Amino acid sequence: xxxxxxxxxxxxxxxxxxxxxxxxxxxxxxxxxxxxxxxxxxxxxxxxxxxxxxxxxxxxxxxxxxxxxxxxxxxxxxxxxxxxxxxxxxxxxxxxxxxxxxxxxxxxxxxxxxxxxxxxxxxxxxxxxxxxxxxxxxxxxxxxxxxxxxxxxxxxxxxxxxxxxxxxxxxxxxxxxxxxxxxxx
Amino acid sequence: xxxxxxxxxxxxxxxxxxxxxxxxxxxxxxxxxxxxxxxxxxxxxxxxxxxxxxxxxxxxxxxxxxxxxxxxxxxxxxxxxxxxxxxxxxxxxxxxxxxxxxxxxxxxxxxxxxxxxxxxxxxxxxxxxxxxxxx
Numbered sequence: 001x002x003x004x005x006x007x008x009x010x011x012x013x014x015x016x017x018x019x020x021x022x023x024x025x026x027x028x029x030x031x032x033x034x035x036x037x038x039x040x041x042x043x044x045x046x047x048x049x050x051x052x053x054x055x056x057x058x059x060x061x062x063x064x065x066x067x068x069x070x071x072x073x074x075x076x077x078x079x080x081x082x083x084x085x086x087x088x089x090x091x092x093x094x095x096x097x098x099x100x101x102x103x104x105x106x107x108x109x110x111x112x113x114x115x116x117x118x119x120x121x122x123x124x125x126x127x128x129x130x131x132x133x134x135x136x137x138x139x140x141x142x143x144x145x146x147x148x149x150x151x152x153x154x155x156x157x158x159x160x161x162x163x164x165x166x167x168x169x170x171x172x173x174x175x176x177x178x179x180x181x182x183x184x185x
Numbered sequence: 186x187x188x189x190x191x192x193x194x195x196x197x198x199x200x201x202x203x204x205x206x207x208x209x210x211x212x213x214x215x216x217x218x219x220x221x222x223x224x225x226x227x228x229x230x231x232x233x234x235x236x237x238x239x240x241x242x243x244x245x246x247x248x249x250x251x252x253x254x255x256x257x258x259x260x261x262x263x264x265x266x267x268x269x270x271x272x273x274x275x276x277x278x279x280x281x282x283x284x285x286x287x288x289x290x291x292x293x294x295x296x297x298x299x300x301x302x303x304x305x306x307x308x309x310x311x312x313x314x315x316x317x318x319x320x
Binding site: 060062066 | 262
């Protein structure tokens with residue numbers, strides 16, 4: 001049930017919201033990455049910087065997301081479902097699939113088959129280490145942190161590097177207790 | 186009719202307030218006293234919630250002369266509205282205010298989170314929200 005409704009909700013918000021041209025969006029992101037590469041001259045530093053930028057976006061984006069959606073996530077499965085079906089749909093116009101759960105149900109992968117950001121991108125050999133989509137990882141980490149879930153998100157597979165699809169791996173480290181829980185003493 | 190609207194951040198400080206219908210302003214000291222009392226009441230009411238119920242904290246306060254409504258978001262920011270006792274639909278107003286907050290305040294790159302909100306566009310949006318409905 002949760003699956004269907006989160007998909008429908010993402011769809012509705014997408015239809016209501018204002019859109020920007022997808023090409024403009026892809027180009028803007030592309031020039032941002034290129035600018036970072038030129039200025040920092042070090043690919044791992046670029047990756048780190050992209051993640052931090054995403055993190056700062058995520059911290060604010062989550063309120064935008066929550067104010068436009070009515071979501072309650074009881075389990076990590078719900079959370080993953082909402083990110084994949086509502087979140088990605090609302091901000092990127094695509095949905096992704098949730099797979100590869102580990103046994104403890106605190107790690108999962110988001111599979112992006114189709115991605116507006118990478119449509120015009122080809123990475124040449126010099127940039128083999130570049131994590132072009134590291135910003136998305138940061139967004140997820142920042143957004144989850146604001147709802148008291150500590151997580152780590154990494155770019156596991158990248159369609160720009162010859163993989164079939166893009167895979168973001170999300171590891172939930174800790175769910176910070178609700179502040180209203182009574183103390184032990 | 187609405188009298189007073191304010192936003193409390195997640196550490197319990199009032200970061201925004203707006204008065205309507207000629208409501209007298211609280212002095213800075215009263216404001217601090219008020220926000221800390223409100224926060225304590227909110228936390229205590231969550232603590233004394235019977236088990237098995239959702240601990241949402243203070244939501245509505247009804248009195249003969251006014252009604253106080255608090256809407257707390259998942260991220261911990263609280264939107265509060267003081268209106269006359271017959272007011273309806275205060276929750277949806279607070280949710281609308283939350284949308285304006287995410288649009289006008291959080292998308293402003295010069296706004297630092299958890300600081301006082303001084304943004305003209307947001308003032309106007311909030312005024313539109315609470316004055317239109319008041320008629």
